[in-house]
Amino acid sequence: MLAFVLQRLIQAVVVMITVCFIAFLLFQYVGDPVVFLLGQDATPAQINELRRDLGLDQPFFVQFWHFLSNAVQGEFGLSLRQGAKVSRLIAERLPATLELALVAATLALVIGIPMGVYAALRRGTWASQLLMTVSLLGVSLPTFLIGILLILVFAVLLGWFPSFGRGDVVQMGWWSTGLLTTKGWQHITLPAITLAIFQLTLIMRLVRAEMLEVLRTDYIKFARARGLSNRTIHFGHALKNTLVPVLTITGLQLGGLIAFAIITETVFQWPGMGLLFIQAVTFADIPVMAAYLCLIALIFVAINLVVDLLYFAVDPRLRVGKVGGH
Amino acid sequence: MNKWMPKNALISAMTLSLALAGGLAAGSAQAKTFKWASAGEISTWDIHSQNNALQNGLHAAVYESLVYYNSRTFKIEPMLATSWSLVTPSQLRINLRKGVKFHDGSDFTADDAVFSLNRAMAKTSNFSPYVVGFDRIVKVDAHTVDIITKGPNPVLLRQMTELRMMSKAWAEKNNSVEPKDLKNVAQETFANRNAMGTGPFVLKQWVPDQKMVFDKNPNWWGKMEGNVTEIVYTPIKSEATRIAALLSGEVDLVLDPSPQDLPRLRSNNNLRVIDGVENRTIFLGMDQHREELPGSNVKGKNPLKDVNVRKALYQAIDINTINRVTMRGLSEPTGALVASQVDGWTETVNKRFPYSVDDAKKLLTQAGYPNGFEVDFACPNNRYINDEEICQAITAMWAKVGVKAKLRTLPLVTYFPMIQRYEASIYMLGWGVPTFDALYSLQSLTRTVGTGGDGNYNVGRYTNTRMDYIVDRIKTEVDFPVRNRLMTEGLQLASDTVSHIPLHNQVIPWAMKKNIDLVHRADNRIDWRLIKVN
Numbered sequence: 001m002l003a004f005v006l007q008r009l010i011q012a013v014v015v016m017i018t019v020c021f022i023a024f025l026l027f028q029y030v031g032d033p034v035v036f037l038l039g040q041d042a043t044p045a046q047i048n049e050l051r052r053d054l055g056l057d058q059p060f061f062v063q064f065w066h067f068l069s070n071a072v073q074g075e076f077g078l079s080l081r082q083g084a085k086v087s088r089l090i091a092e093r094l095p096a097t098l099e100l101a102l103v104a105a106t107l108a109l110v111i112g113i114p115m116g117v118y119a120a121l122r123r124g125t126w127a128s129q130l131l132m133t134v135s136l137l138g139v140s141l142p143t144f145l146i147g148i149l150l151i152l153v154f155a156v157l158l159g160w161f162p163s164f165g166r167g168d169v170v171q172m173g174w175w176s177t178g179l180l181t182t183k184g185w186q187h188i189t190l191p192a193i194t195l196a197i198f199q200l201t202l203i204m205r206l207v208r209a210e211m212l213e214v215l216r217t218d219y220i221k222f223a224r225a226r227g228l229s230n231r232t233i234h235f236g237h238a239l240k241n242t243l244v245p246v247l248t249i250t251g252l253q254l255g256g257l258i259a260f261a262i263i264t265e266t267v268f269q270w271p272g273m274g275l276l277f278i279q280a281v282t283f284a285d286i287p288v289m290a291a292y293l294c295l296i297a298l299i300f301v302a303i304n305l306v307v308d309l310l311y312f313a314v315d316p317r318l319r320v321g322k323v324g325g326h
Numbered sequence: 327m328n329k330w331m332p333k334n335a336l337i338s339a340m341t342l343s344l345a346l347a348g349g350l351a352a353g354s355a356q357a358k359t360f361k362w363a364s365a366g367e368i369s370t371w372d373i374h375s376q377n378n379a380l381q382n383g384l385h386a387a388v389y390e391s392l393v394y395y396n397s398r399t400f401k402i403e404p405m406l407a408t409s410w411s412l413v414t415p416s417q418l419r420i421n422l423r424k425g426v427k428f429h430d431g432s433d434f435t436a437d438d439a440v441f442s443l444n445r446a447m448a449k450t451s452n453f454s455p456y457v458v459g460f461d462r463i464v465k466v467d468a469h470t471v472d473i474i475t476k477g478p479n480p481v482l483l484r485q486m487t488e489l490r491m492m493s494k495a496w497a498e499k500n501n502s503v504e505p506k507d508l509k510n511v512a513q514e515t516f517a518n519r520n521a522m523g524t525g526p527f528v529l530k531q532w533v534p535d536q537k538m539v540f541d542k543n544p545n546w547w548g549k550m551e552g553n554v555t556e557i558v559y560t561p562i563k564s565e566a567t568r569i570a571a572l573l574s575g576e577v578d579l580v581l582d583p584s585p586q587d588l589p590r591l592r593s594n595n596n597l598r599v600i601d602g603v604e605n606r607t608i609f610l611g612m613d614q615h616r617e618e619l620p621g622s623n624v625k626g627k628n629p630l631k632d633v634n635v636r637k638a639l640y641q642a643i644d645i646n647t648i649n650r651v652t653m654r655g656l657s658e659p660t661g662a663l664v665a666s667q668v669d670g671w672t673e674t675v676n677k678r679f680p681y682s683v684d685d686a687k688k689l690l691t692q693a694g695y696p697n698g699f700e701v702d703f704a705c706p707n708n709r710y711i712n713d714e715e716i717c718q719a720i721t722a723m724w725a726k727v728g729v730k731a732k733l734r735t736l737p738l739v740t741y742f743p744m745i746q747r748y749e750a751s752i753y754m755l756g757w758g759v760p761t762f763d764a765l766y767s768l769q770s771l772t773r774t775v776g777t778g779g780d781g782n783y784n785v786g787r788y789t790n791t792r793m794d795y796i797v798d799r800i801k802t803e804v805d806f807p808v809r810n811r812l813m814t815e816g817l818q819l820a821s822d823t824v825s826h827i828p829l830h831n832q833v834i835p836w837a838m839k840k841n842i843d844l845v846h847r848a849d850n851r852i853d854w855r856l857i858k859v860n
Contacts, residue, residue, distance in 0.1 A: 078514065081369045082369045082370060082518070082534070083369070083370055083372070083375060083506040083514060083515070083518050084514050084518060084519070085514055088514075089534075092534075144564075148566050148567075148570075151566070151567060151570045152570065155570055155571075155574045155576075156570050156573045156574045159574055159575075162574075162576055163567055163570045163571045163574055163576060164560070164562050164567050164568075164570075164571050164576070165536055165537065165560060166536055266563055266564055267564050267566075267567055268564075268567065269535070269536075269560070269561070269562045269563060269564065269567060271533065271534070271535040271536045275535050275563065276535070278563070279367065279535075279563075282708075282737075282739070283369075283739065284739040
């Protein structure tokens with residue numbers, strides 16, 4: 001067990017360093033922040049001095065080493081554009097992104113699973129055909145388009161929901177939440193739906209396929225032979241076994257939700273990390289970009305690690321395999 | 327209105343009493359909120375840390391300068407200074423307004439003025455363009471200061487419009503004596519996130535990327551023409567969302583609607599679009615220094631050094647088509663390097679060389695390129711209105727006279743360092759004139775590259791001895807009629823020698839609800855004191 005965990009941890013560290021390295025490498029090409037810092041009228045002497053002060057004149061690997069050793073301590077320096085601590089900027093934006101991702105994931109699960117079950121059980125009816133067709137739309141429409149359409153219909157034409165922002169937030173320590181106010185819920189609705197639609201349709205199609213698979217297995221036939229009610233068979237036996245892969249995928253997709261919230265956040269002016277990142281890119285604000293990418297990598301790696309460990313706990317075959325095999 | 331934030335006591339008392347008197351006092355004296363949006367978020371509230379147009383405009387509502395441009399006439403008018411006079415040609419004596427209070431209730435005095443001007447001159451300040459030529463600041467008495475300049479400075483007052491006043495005591499108490507220190511990577515200054523000035527509005531709350539809330543300053547020294555008591559600024563990056571917010575009524579004004587939305591907005595009965603010419607001129611520059619242009623098929627010489635070639639490129643551009651098709655009318659074609667509000671501009675210098683494919687071909691033949699030539703052409707793709715599209719249109723127009731421009735478009739973060747390394751053969755640039763004085767353009771764009779701002783954006787390295795003489799004269803000439811004549815001569819010389827190819831001045835439309843009444847300023851700023859919500 002310990003060896004397994006250690007092995008996974010080492011893998012995680014290697015992945016993190018690689019991501020940081022690639023991110024850092026890319027930033028060498030996004031542009032020169034010094035021009036922005038000093039404005040249009042800087043003399044070459046001023047530019048060189050600032051480059052020296054910021055350490056931008058050092059060789060690439062030296063810069064990378066400084067960056068890495070600071071990053072390990074959670075320190076990413078000051079944002080070049082905003083003059084504020086990067087760690088603080090990220091901490092301010094993290095709650096917005098996490099809340100959005102969690103609400104979207106919940107939506108996707110709560111709506112996606114029943115729809116999938118329905119589509120599997122009522123296979124061939126016009127309603128389930130319609131669900132499948134609509135879901136295809138959900139998978140193939142780009143997020144920004146969905147967002148704009150939702151804004152057009154629900155904010156401009158109907159006026160039911162606001163088109164941008166996060167509404168009123170309540171501070172709880174360093175965490176700001178919009179989930180305790182009516183305004184906050186009104187504001188999160190459209191972005192959460194936008195972000196959820198892809199996941200929702202994915203989950204629905206996954207549940208349907210898995211469910212159909214499970215319904216064909218022997219133990220379902222035996223259950224029917226035992227004279228159990230349809231209800232017990234569908235929800236007690238079939239659905240339970242369907243959910244294992246669904247939950248795995250959902251867990252992994254959570255990382256994706258956080259990372260790909262960038263587009264949704266931009267469309268809805270949602271003040272999360274994605275919006276911060278987009279603005280950092282426009283201004284070549286390297287510390288912010290680096291911190292964001294490393295954090296996203298960390299989230300992915302952490303989720304993967306947890307999933308791996310859960311597998312280990314859930315699936316006895318993994319343990320047997322390590323001991324000696326068949 | 328936000329219910330979660332503590333309010334300024336006075337305002338809330340006022341609102342409460344108004345709410346109680348609701349039925350009776352309906353109409354004129356109610357609390358009015360004005361909400362507006364644009365794409366950009368500002369990066370700091372430190373008034374000297376960064377020189378950015380949107381940011382300067384917002385800062386100006388909270389921190390006032392000694393003098394400012396009148397929003398209607400664009401003449402200098404007194405703000406925190408009441409009068410000024412030259413003691414000697416290089417010593418300006420300024421009398422400060424008495425009885426002005428900062429938002430925390432303390433008095434504005436000469437100490438604050440000296441402190442603020444020195445802060446703008448600090449090493450970490452980004453406001454060096456506005457303190458060029460300043461030698462030192464001297465306090466004369468509690469309400470008088472002298473600005474000592476290194477020599478006569480005819481644009482001193484214009485520079486002062488962007489030098490805002492901060493409280494010395496407040497800055498000292500809050501570790502903000504110097505603008506943001508980039509070398510001190512661990513420490514963030516207090517003034518970076520907080521603001522405290524003398525202005526007509528008080529910054530109540532700033533949540534980056536969400537909103538900025540301002541309350542009317544009840545103790546402001548001036549008389550407010552408008553009727554707004556609260557202002558909310560929201561940055562909305564996505565164009566479509568910004569317009570949606572206006573259509574749904576969530577904001578009252580959008581500062582930067584996208585050109586393709588304008589016809590729809592103009593035809594909407596609830597909305598109004600007002601167009602104003604910005605004093606930013608878009609032009610093309612050409613490398614006139616290197617002996618051979620990389621990427622060109624002309625070897626051993628630089629065709630752009632020949633004035634006939636530059637003129638041919640100029641005359642091959644059909645500026646009216648660009649105005650009509652590419653800009654959808656949102657441009658004012660120009661033959662001068664500055665817009666009409668700028669001192670030195672005249673009708674004559676604004677005349678363009680006429681569009682003529684035949685003339686262009688003839689000029690190219692005279693210059694020895696009857697079949698044209700190949701040349702590199704670089705453009706930004708996210709800096710000016712339709713920048714990339716303009717360059718594509720020009721590339722097609724040049725092709726008609728045989729000039730094969732190899733267009734490369736870049737985002738501004740890589741574009742500007744590239745042209746500043748003198749790597750572009752033909753490039754696009756837009757130049758705004760915060761001083762409303764042609765020196766700002768002539769010195770940066772046409773003066774031979776030198777020190778102290780000379781030719782700092784002359785990235786085509788144009789050089790002309792007469793031009794250098796003119797620029798150096800107008801830097802210190804304080805006889806205004808003479809100075810204006812010289813500036814006009816400089817603009818004419820730039821035009822005659824085709825130092826650049828001027829294209830147009832940007833026209834900036836603002837879209838707002840019908841019930842909003844305000845003034846469109848040529849520097850694309852909203853004067854909050856004049857906003858009326860009807």
